Every structure is written in structure tokens, then in C-alpha cells.
Amino acid sequence: MGPVPDNIPESAALIVSVMKVAVYLRNRRLENDARYLGLIGKFVSAGCAVYEMKDDGRIEDDTDIFVSVGGDGTFLSSAVLVGDRGIPVLGVNLGRVGFLSENRPDEVVDAVLSGKYTIEERTLLQAVFGNIDDGLENIYPYALNEITIHRAGPAMLGVDVSIDGNPLPTYWADGLLVATSSGSTAYSLSVGGPIVMPESKVLIVSPISPHNLNVRPLVVPDTSEITLSLRSREEKVFFTIDNRSMEVSTDLKMKVSMAQFSLKRIRLEGASFIKALTTKLFWGEDIRNGR
Numbered sequence: 001m002g003p004v005p006d007n008i009p010e011s012a013a014l015i016v017s018v019m020k021v022a023v024y025l026r027n028r029r030l031e032n033d034a035r036y037l038g039l040i041g042k043f044v045s046a047g048c049a050v051y052e053m054k055d056d057g058r059i060e061d062d063t064d065i066f067v068s069v070g071g072d073g074t075f076l077s078s079a080v081l082v083g084d085r086g087i088p089v090l091g092v093n094l095g096r097v098g099f100l101s102e103n104r105p106d107e108v109v110d111a112v113l114s115g116k117y118t119i120e121e122r123t124l125l126q127a128v129f130g131n132i133d134d135g136l137e138n139i140y141p142y143a144l145n146e147i148t149i150h151r152a153g154p155a156m157l158g159v160d161v162s163i164d165g166n167p168l169p170t171y172w173a174d175g176l177l178v179a180t181s182s183g184s185t186a187y188s189l190s191v192g193g194p195i196v197m198p199e200s201k202v203l204i205v206s207p208i209s210p211h212n213l214n215v216r217p218l219v220v221p222d223t224s225e226i227t228l229s230l231r232s233r234e235e236k237v238f239f240t241i242d243n244r245s246m247e248v249s250t251d252l253k254m255k256v257s258m259a260q261f262s263l264k265r266i267r268l269e270g271a272s273f274i275k276a277l278t279t280k281l282f283w284g285e286d287i288r289n290g291r
Contacts, residue, residue: 020060023067024053024081026074030094035105036069039092042109053081063087065112065266069105071095072186076242079124079144079263088119090266099185100144102276103268116269121262122198123180123222127241130253136239136246142259143242145183148208149228150175150238152247156211158231163205163224170231171215175208175238178226178256185281193217198273203258226256 021043030036043050051060059066059081068078069092078089091101092108111117125143129136151157151174159176161168179188184196184204193206194217203224206217220226230237232250239248277283 019047019064020049020051020062021065021067022051022053022059022063022087023069024074024078025069026055026077027070027094030070033094035094039067039069039105039109046109046113055081057081059085059087065090067092067108068101069094070101071098072100073243075100076144079142079242080140080244082263083140083142084261086261086264088264088266090117099273099276099280100182100265102271102280108268111268112266117266118269120198120265120267122182122265123201123203124259124261124263125178125180125203125241125256126259128255128257130255131249131251136248139241139244139246141241143183144180144263145186145242146177146179146188146240147256148175148177148187148238148240149230149252150208150240151232151234152236152238153234155233157234157237159207160229160231161205162227163218163220165225165227168218169212169215171207171210172212173207173210173215176228177204177206177208178228179204179206180222185277188217191217194219195277203256222258224257228252228254228256 023040025031040050066078066082066087066089068075068089075091082089092103092105093101125147127141127147156172157175159171177188177191181196181198181200181202188204188206191206191208193204201222202219203222204217204219207215230250230252234250236247237250239246
């Protein structure tokens with residue numbers, strides 16, 4: 001580790017001198033991007049022990065923060081790499097919209113070094129399968145945004161859902177989605193689900209392109225256990241868990257519930273979900289509202 005610069009406050013210098021930072025860049029085409037190199041260089045010049053994570057790498061012991069560089073897809077992959085180790089994840093945006101990775105690379109280092117951030121606890125979903133096939137035994141069963149089932153052929157899909165043992169009417173649709181509050185601005189938003197503040201303790205159940213007109217997205221407590229089974233003339237359906245997907249048998253039976261651990265996400269001072277909605281999704285964009 002190099003020397004701590006003179007312009008770092010003494011209290012921060014004590015923290016920085018022992019800080020170990022894992023940096024993860026999934027899109028290797030950006031490894032020579034000046035923003036990425038500048039981010040690493042700034043951490044190193046401040047005296048941090050920095051190492052780059054690979055997709056098949058192992059997080060080193062005593063890692064203090066995990067920096068995800070790219071977009072929200074990279075952040076979802078970072079959640080898999082971190083798992084249940086409780087290491088805070090900081091999202092740095094080199095992509096487009098970025099709700100999970102909302103921070104610019106030029107602003108994160110100073111904020112971290114000066115302690116101008118908070119750590120959020122983001123709910124994770126856990127999938128438990130009643131019958132294991134199609135390689136499901138090897139899948140990481142946790143999701144930060146959503147778990148979905150989607151038809152793989154032309155026939156519509158029937159999804160039987162129960163909430164804490166209470167059955168709902170069958171959803172006839174292209175598929176079904178179960179999302180966390182974090183995932184409300186991801187796929188859930190595009191299928192007509194509600195926007196939910198990330199700190200809300202709820203899960204969202206939404207049909208994908210429903211064929212019955214009298215069904216709507218349903219918001220349930222995050223303590224709920226959601227049981228899913230399928231009806232289809234097809235043999236296969238698509239199953240996704242965040243940004244990972246595979247074909248599975250329509251015999252799939254699954255329980256979805258809140259995981260027993262959460263993801264720790266670093267939110268920089270001054271960042272807010274409402275600000276992200278207005279700047280990234282142009283919430284309330286109306287000539288009558290002015291700027």
C-alpha cells in the first residue's frame with residue numbers, strides 16, 4: 001500500500017490505511033476506459049489495497065468494500081460473487097440508466113474516504129425447488145431484483161400461485177414475475193408493476209402479458225411464502241433469476257420467499273431514489289412542471 005496523501009482528513013486516513021477494495025468489471029472491453037483506470041488509480045493513491053475481481057475469482061479475506069463497475073447487470077453479478085459474506089457493494093455507473101449502479105466514477109472515492117455514505121440492507125429472494133432437474137441443483141438460488149417464469153413456446157402458460165397457503169386464481173399469461181422492492185424499477189416496471197421505494201418491506205407478484213383482463217399486480221409482505229406451479233401444453237419454460245436464465249421442465253414446483261440474509265448496498269450522501277426516478281426515468285416530465 002502506498003502512502004496516504006496529505007489532503008486526506010486524519011480520521012479518514014486511519015480508515016483508508018487498512019481498507020481493502022475489490023473492483024469488479026464484468027465488461028472487459030472497458031478495462032482500458034479512462035474512467036475505470038482513474039477510479040482504481042485514485043483508490044491506490046489514497047493508500048487502499050486494491051485488487052480486481054474476475055467472474056471465477058474468490059473474494060479475498062478482509063475485503064472492506066466491493067466496487068461494481070458497469071451497469072445494473074454488473075451489480076446483479078456482483079451480488080452473486082459477494083453472496084452471504086456481508087461485504088458492502090458500491091455501484092459505479094459506466095452504463096445507461098443505473099438504479100443500483102447510480103454513482104459516477106469521479107465521485108465515489110472521495111465520498112468513501114470521507115465516510116459520506118450509508119449502507120442499505122436490500123432484500124434478496126430465495127427460490128426453493130420442489131423437484132430438481134435441468135441443472136437447477138447448480139444454480140445460485142438468490143435474486144436481488146426478480147425471479148420469473150416465461151413460456152418457451154406459443155402456448156399460453158397457466159401459473160398457480162398461493163400466498164402463505166392461500167391460493168389465488170390461476171394466472172393465464174406469458175409468464176409470472178416475483179420481484180423485490182429493489183426490482184420494482186427493473187423488469188417488474190416493464191410488465192406494469194408498481195414503483196416501490198427500496199426500503200419498503202414488500203414483494204411484487206405480477207403476470208407477464210396476462211390473457212385474463214381482470215388480474216393485476218399484487219403487493220404482499222416480504223414475509224410471505226409464495227408457491228408456484230405450472231400448467232402448460234409445452235414441455236419447457238424459461239426460468240430466470242436476475243440476469244441468469246435457463247430452460248426448465250413445466251413440472252417445476254417452486255417456493256419463493258425472502259432470503260435469510262440481505263445485500264448491503266452503499267448509498268452515497270446526496271443520492272436518493274426519487275432523484276434517480278426524475279433524472280433517469282423522467283418521472284413527472286411535463287412542460288407545466290418546469291425544470
